[in-house]
Amino acid sequence: MDARNWNRHIVEKDVACVVDGARAQVFLYDLSLGGCMFEIAEDRDLQGRAVAVELYEYETTAGQVVWQAGRCVGVRFDAPIHDAVVRHLGFVPPVVPFEEQAPRDRFGRVLPPLDAGERRR
Numbered sequence: 001m002d003a004r005n006w007n008r009h010i011v012e013k014d015v016a017c018v019v020d021g022a023r024a025q026v027f028l029y030d031l032s033l034g035g036c037m038f039e040i041a042e043d044r045d046l047q048g049r050a051v052a053v054e055l056y057e058y059e060t061t062a063g064q065v066v067w068q069a070g071r072c073v074g075v076r077f078d079a080p081i082h083d084a085v086v087r088h089l090g091f092v093p094p095v096v097p098f099e100e101q102a103p104r105d106r107f108g109r110v111l112p113p114l115d116a117g118e119r120r121r
Contacts, residue, residue: 032086040071
């Protein structure tokens with residue numbers, strides 16, 4: 001098991017990335033203060049290359065590809081980004097695990113439990 005210096009946050013967002021002067025859209029899966037993982041559209045060897053990830057309109061972060069598995073690429077940023085950027089872009093899961101959450105209607109009201117053995121007529 002590898003140790004991480006920063007907590008990763010699920011992002012799941014299309015962002016722009018610049019590699020070797022060429023700009024392309026990539027799918028950003030996760031983000032932390034010190035790096036990210038994204039998927040590229042075509043098979044290319046990016047191992048060890050410098051990249052610039054455009055996290056949003058005014059925030060571009062430089063880094064280096066430290067691992068690649070197929071089209072999935074892991075980047076270590078040259079300098080940590082601000083925690084507010086990670087929180088702004090990242091998905092924060094609820095405190096209660098999904099399996100323990102009560103089913104709700106579209107207005108947020110808890111639905112009654114379904115009893116498979118009993119039907120109302």
